Amino acid sequence: MSRKMQAAVVEQFGQSLVIQELDIPTPGPGQILVQTEACGVCHTDLHAAHGDWPEKPSLPFIPGHEGIGRVVALGAGVTAVKEGDRVGVPWLYSACGHCEYCLSAWETVCAKAQFGGYTKNGGFAEYIVADPNYVAHVPAGLSAIEAAPLICAGVTSYKGLKETGARPGQWVVVSGIGGLGHLAVQYGRAMGLRVCAVDIDDGKLAHAKRLGAEAIVNAKGSNPVAAVRQATDGGAHGVLITAPSLAAFKQGVGMTRRRGTCVLVGLPPGEFPTPLFDVVASCITIRGSFVGNRQDMAEALGFAAEGKVKADIELQPLSAINSVFERLLRGDVPSRVVLDFSAQ
Ligand code: NAD
Ligand code: ZN
Ligand code: ZN
Secondary structure, three states: OOOEEEEEEEOOOOOOOEEEEEEOOOOOOOOEEEEEEEEEEOHHHHHHHHOOOOOOOOOOEOOOOOEEEEEEEEOOOOOOOOOOOEEEEOOEEEOOOOOHHHHOOOHHHOOOOEEEOOOEOOOOEOEEEEOOOOOEEOOOOOOHHHHHHHHOHHHHHHHHHHHHOOOOOOEEEEEOOOHHHHHHHHHHHHOOOEEEEEEOOHHHHHHHHHOOOOEEEEOOOOOHHHHHHHHOOOOEEEEEEOOOOHHHHHHHHHOEEEEEEEEEOOOOOOOOOOOHHHHHHOOOEEEEOOOOOHHHHHHHHHHHHOOOOOOOEEEEOHHHHHHHHHHHHOOOOOOEEEEEHHHO
């Protein structure tokens, strides 16, 4: 094993990532070293590199939280995984394991949680140090490339749909048919839900239809809220907003049926106005949802292992990361780009 690795590093917020040769890290006690095979590129990586959110990562850092690879070294005391296992290093990099949230399977909101590619270096690198207690275990039937988008986009959209509380036969709106949304359409169908897809791009909407959406609405149309309410017989029981656009949030609340739940997942910086009277008088729930816990992860991967959900993937080498980011910002990535480390 060479002692150097290639990594894409954010040195300054809002500037191009720099491909650097770095020392391969050594796993400390209780840690593992993963040799990256593939890593998806999430819109969150773009927010991270732009310093979009109130709590910013410390510079420099390596983004990427859809990294999949083989365990190649174990630190002292590790028993949860063994060398050669194929694992994913997700956004939920680690948590304390002891607080009220960890004890109740809400480790995603643990105050001591660490985040892959944000507070810890992530998968835009040939090697990743990880916590074996929080890695995703990739089912045997899935390749590294197929699994990569599932460990953030997949688990987040699956958990978000569960959080809508919508039951089989009921309507959900998926707003934003990108990396998360194209998987949400498939999870929704696999969960027996009726899916209405909303985006601002006709190509993405046509794709949603191919993936099983019954209704599609272009949010650039004159009244997308009315169009969705009509298509869903009075509003969707559940609305999942993955669009990184504030406009989509206000619209999403309007698309929610009486007593329905609007789940916020997209993370554009800022705030959105809430029509209080409508929310109160229609008894609407508005709820945030943040990735998923480890059991959600296993379930999300399980749907793919059974062939019910499949990410649409465009492969790129690590060296293409800046052009991938530019396209993602313009909404120009059809579904998910996965960095293929065998192509270096
Ligand atoms: P993406 O860029 O792949 O997809 C975004 C999609 O939204 C695109 O298809 C785009 O055309 C569409 N869109 C843009 N404006 C819209 C509008 N006004 N109405 C409807 N659709 C619109 O992004 P992604 O990787 O799917 O991530 C989406 C968002 O989710 C990002 O903000 C990301 O940070 C966030 N995210 C949140 C979590 C979480 O745990 N809550 C996890 C992962 C990603
Ligand atoms: Zn993500
Ligand atoms: Zn905790």
